[in-house]
Amino acid sequence: VKTYFHVLFTLTIWSILCICPFLLSLKTLNLSLSLSLSLSSPSPFPSLPVPPPSLTLCAACELMNRGILALVSSIGCMSAGSLQSLADAMHIPHLFIQRATAGSPRSSCPLITTRSRQDDYTLFVRPPVYLNDVILQVVSEYSWQKFIIFYDQEYDIRGIQDFLDKTSQQGMDVSLQKVESNINMMITSMFRTMRVEELHRYRDTLRRAVLFMSPATAKAFITEVVETNLVAFDCHWIIINEEISDQDVQELVMKSIGRLTLIRQTFPLPQNTSQRCVKHNHRINTSLCDPKDPKAQTLEITNRYIYDTVLLLANTFHRKLEDRKWHSMASLTCIRKNSKPWQGGRPMLDNVKKSGVSGLTGFLEFTDNGTNPNIYFEILGTNYGEDRGRGVIKLATWDPVHGLNGTLTDRKLENNMRGVVLRVVTVLEEPFVMVSENVLGKPKKYQGYSIDVLDALSNYLGFKYEIYVAPDHKYGSQQADGVWNGLIGELVAKRADMGLSALTITPERESVVDFTTRYMDYSVGVLLRKAERSVDMFACLAPFDLSLWACIAGTVLLVGILVYLLNWLNPPRLPMGSVSSTTLYNSMWFVYGSFVQQGGEVPYTTLATRMMMGVWWLFALIVISSYTANLAAFLTISRIENSIQSLQDLSKQTELPYGTVLDSAVYEQVRSKAMNPFERDPMYSQMWRMINRTGGADNNVEESKEGIRKVGGHTTLNKTPPLSCNSGGVQGGHPQGTRLHIAYAIQQMLLSRTTYRTVRSYILVCVNPRESG
Numbered sequence: 001v002k003t004y005f006h007v008l009f010t011l012t013i014w015s016i017l018c019i020c021p022f023l024l025s026l027k028t029l030n031l032s033l034s035l036s037l038s039l040s041s042p043s044p045f046p047s048l049p050v051p052p053p054s055l056t057l058c059a060a061c062e063l064m065n066r067g068i069l070a071l072v073s074s075i076g077c078m079s080a081g082s083l084q085s086l087a088d089a090m091h092i093p094h095l096f097i098q099r100a101t102a103g104s105p106r107s108s109c110p111l112i113t114t115r116s117r118q119d120d121y122t123l124f125v126r127p128p129v130y131l132n133d134v135i136l137q138v139v140s141e142y143s144w145q146k147f148i149i150f151y152d153q154e155y156d157i158r159g160i161q162d163f164l165d166k167t168s169q170q171g172m173d174v175s176l177q178k179v180e181s182n183i184n185m186m187i188t189s190m191f192r193t194m195r196v197e198e199l200h201r202y203r204d205t206l207r208r209a210v211l212f213m214s215p216a217t218a219k220a221f222i223t224e225v226v227e228t229n230l231v232a233f234d235c236h237w238i239i240i241n242e243e244i245s246d247q248d249v250q251e252l253v254m255k256s257i258g259r260l261t262l263i264r265q266t267f268p269l270p271q272n273t274s275q276r277c278v279k280h281n282h283r284i285n286t287s288l289c290d291p292k293d294p295k296a297q298t299l300e301i302t303n304r305y306i307y308d309t310v311l312l313l314a315n316t317f318h319r320k321l322e323d324r325k326w327h328s329m330a331s332l333t334c335i336r337k338n339s340k341p342w343q344g345g346r347p348m349l350d351n352v353k354k355s356g357v358s359g360l361t362g363f364l365e366f367t368d369n370g371t372n373p374n375i376y377f378e379i380l381g382t383n384y385g386e387d388r389g390r391g392v393i394k395l396a397t398w399d400p401v402h403g404l405n406g407t408l409t410d411r412k413l414e415n416n417m418r419g420v421v422l423r424v425v426t427v428l429e430e431p432f433v434m435v436s437e438n439v440l441g442k443p444k445k446y447q448g449y450s451i452d453v454l455d456a457l458s459n460y461l462g463f464k465y466e467i468y469v470a471p472d473h474k475y476g477s478q479q480a481d482g483v484w485n486g487l488i489g490e491l492v493a494k495r496a497d498m499g500l501s502a503l504t505i506t507p508e509r510e511s512v513v514d515f516t517t518r519y520m521d522y523s524v525g526v527l528l529r530k531a532e533r534s535v536d537m538f539a540c541l542a543p544f545d546l547s548l549w550a551c552i553a554g555t556v557l558l559v560g561i562l563v564y565l566l567n568w569l570n571p572p573r574l575p576m577g578s579v580s581s582t583t584l585y586n587s588m589w590f591v592y593g594s595f596v597q598q599g600g601e602v603p604y605t606t607l608a609t610r611m612m613m614g615v616w617w618l619f620a621l622i623v624i625s626s627y628t629a630n631l632a633a634f635l636t637i638s639r640i641e642n643s644i645q646s647l648q649d650l651s652k653q654t655e656l657p658y659g660t661v662l663d664s665a666v667y668e669q670v671r672s673k674a675m676n677p678f679e680r681d682p683m684y685s686q687m688w689r690m691i692n693r694t695g696g697a698d699n700n701v702e703e704s705k706e707g708i709r710k711v712g713g714h715t716t717l718n719k720t721p722p723l724s725c726n727s728g729g730v731q732g733g734h735p736q737g738t739r740l741h742i743a744y745a746i747q748q749m750l751l752s753r754t755t756y757r758t759v760r761s762y763i764l765v766c767v768n769p770r771e772s773g
Contacts, residue, residue, distance in 0.1 A: 053082040060086055061334035068092065069317065069348060072309055074099050074302055077109035080122075087121045090332050091345030093352055094122045095309050099302045103214035104152055105131055105241045107159025121349055123366055125305045127375035132163040134263055134377050134398050135210060135240050139172070141408045142236075146173040147208035152217045153181060160212065175205065179213060183224045191228070206231050211239045215248040222255045233257045234517055240264075243301050253382055253392055261395070261408075265301060266378040267362045288360060301361070308359030316348075316355045375399065379408065418462030424454065425470050425487050425496035429704060432502045450500040450744075453519075465498075473703055475503055477663035486663055488513060491747045499745040504665035509745070518741035526650060526658075529711050543630030552623065556595060559616050560588035566609045595620045651686040659691050659699030661707060667691070667700070 056079040060071065073083050074097040087094035100106045108129045139147065151157060157176070167174050180186045194202065206225065211218050218239050225231050235258035244252075244264035253260060288296055288307070333339050356365040367373050377398040382391065396406025426433045430448070437445035446467055458465060470476075476488025483489065487503065490496040491513045505515050541549065564587035594617060644650050650658060660666045673681050674688035691699055701707040 053079045057082050057086060057334070064090060064092065064332040064334065067331040070095060070313055070352070072306070072313070073097065074306055076101060077107075080109060084122045086334070089341065090334075090339075091121060091341035091343075092332075093345060093349040095125050095313075095352070096122055097125045097302060097305045097309065100154075100243070102152075102154040103216060103241075103243060104154040105159070105212050105214075107156035120370065121345060123349075123352065123370045125309050125364070125372055126302075127372045129159065130375060130377070130398075130400060131212075131240055131242075131263075132160060132166075133400070135238065136163055136166055137398065137404050138238060138261070138263065138379065138408065139167075139210070140170075141404065144172065144208055146205075147210060148175040148177060148205050149210045149212060150177055150179050150221065151211075152179050152213035154214065155212050179217060179221055183217075183220050187224050187228055187230070203230055203232075207235045209235070209237045211237060213239075213241070215239075215241060215244055215252065219248075219251055219255055222252065226255065226257055231258060235259070236261070238263065246297050249380060249392060260382045262380040262392075263377055263398075264380070266376050266397070267304075267360065268376060284360065299360075304360040305364075308357060308361050308364045311359050312352065312355055312357045312364055315357050316351050319355070320348075320351060373400070379406070381408070420463040422463055422465045422497040423495070424465045424467040424498045424500060425490040426450070426467060426499065427470050427473060427475055427487055427501040427503075429502040433500070453744075454500060468496075474663045475501065475661075475665070476509065477668055478508060484512065488745065491745055494747060497747050502742055503745055505741045505743050506665055506668065508668070514746045516744040516746065518743045520742040526644065526647065527708070527711055528644070528656075539634070540631065542634050543627055555619075556592055557588070559612070560584070560591040563587045563591060563609060563612060566606065566612060570606050570608065591616065595623075597624065647687070648683055651683045651690075654690070657690065657693070657699050658687075659701065659707070661704055662700045662702055 056073075056075060060083060063071070070093040071083065071087055072095045073080060075083075076099060080096050080098070083094055084096070086092075098106060098109065106126075106129050149160070151160075157178075164174060190202070191199070211221070213221070218241075222237075231237075237256065237258065238261045239252060240263040242265040244262060249262055249264075252262065288299065332342060353366045353368075353370065356363060358364075362374055362376075364372060365374065378394060379396045379398065380392050381395045382393075394406075395408050396404055398404050426446070428434065432450040433446055433448045435444055436447040443466075451467075454465065454467075470487045470490055472486055474486030476484050476486030476490075478484050484492045487496075487499045487501065488509055491499050499513070505518060509515070544552075561584070564584045567587070594613065597620070644653070644656070650656075660670070670684050670687050670691060673684035693699060701710060
């Protein structure tokens with residue numbers, strides 16, 4: 001019963017304005033009304049399900065039996081398609097206000113068309129869905145090439161098919177993932193089924209994401225992924241939904257980290273506040289027209305359009321009354337087959353289409369094809385950061401006529417370090433920091449990736465710097481007495497203001513210095529000497545084993561003896577005067593010549609000998625073919641198989657000594673995992689025993705260059721402190737749990753919070769090679 005009355009309410013506003021006393025009162029009051037419908041809640045019956053099309057048709061037929069002038073529906077696409085067919089058949093003006101399911105973004109109704117024809121009596125109060133056009137222009141403005149789209153279970157994925165087609169044409173890599181109702185279970189299942197490497201790749205994919213979901217689902221989803229550490233502060237997410245309130249914006253910003261962009265529908269407001277509640281010849285209740293009023297902030301967009309639809313119909317009916325062109329109300333029946341449509345339907349529809357009203361959604365009007373052309377989007381955004389409750393600014397607006405109005409690029413913050421000279425400590429590490437010029441009596445000049453970044457940051461913020469190398473040429477670790485050495489020690493002792501090199505972020509270092517945004521991720525690799533290839537003069541024998549060669553030689557001897565015996569027991573007939581040459585030597589030579597496909601000189605004419613040689617020739621053909629194929633493969637494929645493919649393989653063997661850079665992040669990681677009694681790993685324990693042999697002096701090195709020279713081979717991992725071995729093997733190995741991050745270190749409390757954020761944002765946006773937009 002409640003569902004039935006819900007349908008009646010959504011199909012009609014005050015019985016669809018069909019009561020004559022109400023119309024007369026409109027004329028008497030001259031539309032000086034204070035229309036304050038009870039629309040302050042998000043929906044009239046938010047707990048009721050969407051009514052089925054059959055129940056909607058029954059309610060509409062009952063209203064037609066009573067007599068109506070127009071039909072107003074605020075329902076889903078399925079039920080609206082049924083009402084469209086009924087309105088076309090009965091010539092009843094139908095004003096359709098599309099309502100999204102459970103607050104999810106709207107999708108274009110596939111069953112409802114906007115064709116221009118004489119018997120189309122449906123007008124679309126809400127404008128067409130432009131979400132595809134808006135999000136395409138936004139991701140293009142950000143220069144995104146790879147991102148993932150999350151959508152909730154209430155969203156119709158067919159709504160973004162056009163967007164996916166256009167992104168595919170532009171070469172964008174777009175992934176799709178549905179967010180289940182139980183988000184916690186979904187994420188728990190991912191952690192249970194994915195391997196660590198897969199989680200790292202998935203976490204990298206989440207750096208760019210677009211959310212097509214309701215605000216409530218978006219809040220719950222963001223909360224879960226942040227708490228499970230699936231996203232970091234360098235992520236950038238876009239949430240698009242027409243119905244995002246100011247309260248939703250604040251809550252989404254509070255729950256998220258990184259950068260957040262929100263796209264929602266907005267309505268233009270007059271600059272003069274006194275004109276916001278007075279629209280031409282009517283006045284709107286203050287609780288609905290004031291954007292600062294709590295009721296106005298929680299008012300759904302669908303209910304705003306319902307409000308404006310009532311105003312539009314009231315204006316239309318009032319004008320028809322004044323013009324004395326009133327048509328009697330339609331009293332129709334849906335049951336009779338010979339029921340005639342309403343004669344006044346077409347004039348009423350034309351009057352509604354010609355009308356226009358200024359209300360809560362701006363100016364409501366219709367085009368010739370029955371759609372509302374007026375729609376505006378605003379694009380809100382935050383900057384990168386880990387702080388909750390960051391400020392939200394309006395970046396740009398969008399409308400179908402002008403497109404994007406504004407810019408989505410970051411605004412350049414005011415330089416506040418002009419005139420400051422910073423002391424910068426570094427550790428030489430190619431290609432991050434290298435000496436470019438070393439002239440006696442002059443300061444050394446440096447070059448490299450980190451130096452280029454430092455120069456760009458210096459020009460951006462206006463500071464100057466002096467750079468020097470750490471005295472002990474180490475990155476820094478905490479000694480037994482609690483004192484830090486290396487680059488970190490210079491910052492802790494306040495002898496330097498900033499440290500840059502291939503410096504890895506670790507929890508211990510973060511407790512004593514501040515780190516900028518990470519600009520590179522890497523895994524621990526293994527550097528080994530490249531195996532030398534020697535020339536073997538017996539390589540032609542390699543396709544077969546020695547035992548097989550021995551069997552072949554024995555077979556040749558055996559077959560030669562058999563041929564000799566067969567000819568000796570049954571000698572062939574020879575012409576008069578000829579001498580037989582069937583000797584053991586000639587038989588052996590004949591068998592060998594047949595094996596190497598060179599023929600023989602001794603004729604054998606007996607049946608037994610010929611059968612024996614036929615089998616021998618078949619055997620020789622198979623052996624020679626196999627040898628030729630194996631020899632070709634052996635000579636063309638020069639791949640060298642290695643016994644060490646990962647750190648697990650390295651830890652299991654003891655023949656090859658290995659080590660790493662002293663006091664580096666790899667050194668500290670192996671030591672901590674091997675010495676920690678609560679997290680003791682057998683692999684790291686074995687590695688630590690080898691690395692720390694004789695106190696670590698034999699296998700470890702002071703600098704990575706020394707380790708490369710000690711290995712004696714070429715390395716492709718010189719961008720990060722490599723884990724080095726002292727002899728033979730393979731290069732490359734990425735075990736679980738060894739993903740590390742490189743960043744710049746800054747002396748604690750040196751920079752103000754604003755300047756610190758500026759440095760982090762600048763490095764993230766302008767330096768990170770994976771960052772675009």
